[in-house]
Amino acid sequence: MPNTQAPRTAGKHRRLVLITGVTRGLGCAMAKEFARLGHVVIGCGRSVNALRELESGLGDAHRFDLIAVTDDARVRTWASEVVASHGAPELLVNNAAQVNRNAPLWEISAPEFDVVIDVNIKGVANVIRHFVPAMLKSGRGVIVNFSSGWGRTSSAEVAPYCATKWAIEGLTRALAQELPRGMAAIPLNPGIIDTDMLRRSFGDAARNYPSPQQWATLAVPFLLKLGPKDNGKPLTVA
Ligand SMILES: NC(=O)c1ccc[n+]([C@@H]2O[C@H](COP(=O)([O-])OP(=O)(O)OC[C@H]3O[C@@H](n4cnc5c(N)ncnc54)[C@H](OP(=O)(O)O)[C@@H]3O)[C@@H](O)[C@H]2O)c1
Numbered sequence: 001m002p003n004t005q006a007p008r009t010a011g012k013h014r015r016l017v018l019i020t021g022v023t024r025g026l027g028c029a030m031a032k033e034f035a036r037l038g039h040v041v042i043g044c045g046r047s048v049n050a051l052r053e054l055e056s057g058l059g060d061a062h063r064f065d066l067i068a069v070t071d072d073a074r075v076r077t078w079a080s081e082v083v084a085s086h087g088a089p090e091l092l093v094n095n096a097a098q099v100n101r102n103a104p105l106w107e108i109s110a111p112e113f114d115v116v117i118d119v120n121i122k123g124v125a126n127v128i129r130h131f132v133p134a135m136l137k138s139g140r141g142v143i144v145n146f147s148s149g150w151g152r153t154s155s156a157e158v159a160p161y162c163a164t165k166w167a168i169e170g171l172t173r174a175l176a177q178e179l180p181r182g183m184a185a186i187p188l189n190p191g192i193i194d195t196d197m198l199r200r201s202f203g204d205a206a207r208n209y210p211s212p213q214q215w216a217t218l219a220v221p222f223l224l225k226l227g228p229k230d231n232g233k234p235l236t237v238a
Contacts, residue, residue: 015224018042018082018089020069020127021096023050025195026146026219029212030093033220035062042082042089044069045096069096069123072130079130088134091223094124094145097164099197105159113160120164121171128175140182142226145172147187152234158201169234176232184231190219191237 017034021027022043028050031041035058044067045051051064063086067078082089097120100108124145135141150158151165172187179185192198193215198206219237226235 015039015090016042016086016088017091017093018127018131019093019095020123021045022054022064023047025197026190026193026212026215027093027095028054029216030095030220030223031062031064032058032213033216035059037220037224039224040086042086044078069126070118072122072126075126076130079127079134082131083134088138088141089131090135090138090141091226092127092131092135092141092143093223094127094143096123097146097197099200100158100160102157102201104157108160116160116164120161121167124168124171135183136180139180142183142230143172143175143179143185144188144223144226145185147172147189147234149189149192151187151189161201173232173234179231182228184226184228186226186230186232187234188223189234189236191215 017039019027019030019041020043022031022041023045024047027043027045031043031054034041041058041062043054043062043064046066046068048066051066054064055062063082065078067074069075098116100112100116128143132143135143145168147168148161148165150162151169154162169187172185176185192209194206194209194211198209215237222237
């Protein structure tokens with residue numbers, strides 16, 4: 001996939017934004033909105049057609065790779081390639097996640113439980129493990145880990161997902177205590193948005209919520225304002 005150097009225009013700083021899970025939903029809408037505002041986007045996901053559409057729609061300054069965040073070795077290689085081609089991300093958004101099918105915990109099989117844990121917790125740790133060293137070297141950067149309302153409250157039939165998002169809140173706040181001054185790690189509840197994920201949990205009632213595109217016009221400026229002052233604070237897009 002394209003490997004072009006991120007351009008910078010004199011007088012206008014283009015942020016280098018890395019987003020996991022850009023093939024649909026919030027990740028896709030954020031990628032398009034950051035690009036529309038002139039920022040450079042690095043993204044990943046597992047759906048090759050959607051990645052190619054982003055490449056052709058957004059152009060060569062950006063980079064989209066076929067990566068499952070659960071594959072630690074592949075994330076490591078991806079990080080070294082991205083840092084060589086574009087530099088260290090200035091904003092790293094851990095967005096990729098999955099939700100379990102609605103069911104009481106005792107009806108969730110071990111493999112179903114594992115997928116949610118592997119993507120939502122271990123996938124986030126993999127991305128942090130391989131991208132944050134370059135951010136530390138550059139001495140700056142904001143890491144936003146997508147949490148959920150279900151990372152702060154709970155509901156029946158989403159116990160595995162709740163477990164992962166409560167984990168993200170703790171993991172992110174501990175990471176915030178490890179980062180040097182000038183950087184930030186933030187657990188972010190995006191709100192409630194009509195995506196494939198929400199339809200899996202809410203069914204048709206998902207249509208009562210904003211589209212990812214509507215959400216991104218608020219969320220992207222919100223994300224661009226985050227900085228060291230927000231380190232360790234659980235925030236909600238509003
Ligand atoms: N929608 C809401 O109302 C809501 C509310 C609270 C929190 N959130 C959080 O917001 C984030 C985005 O959710 P969404 O609603 O946009 O979900 P979504 O529509 O299901 O999209 C999830 C994205 O993650 C990617 N993904 C899944 N597994 C992956 C893996 N192993 N490796 C790489 N990418 C993977 C998917 O792409 P591929 O299938 O191509 O890999 C897709 O691009 C999640 O962290 C979610 O928990 C959403």
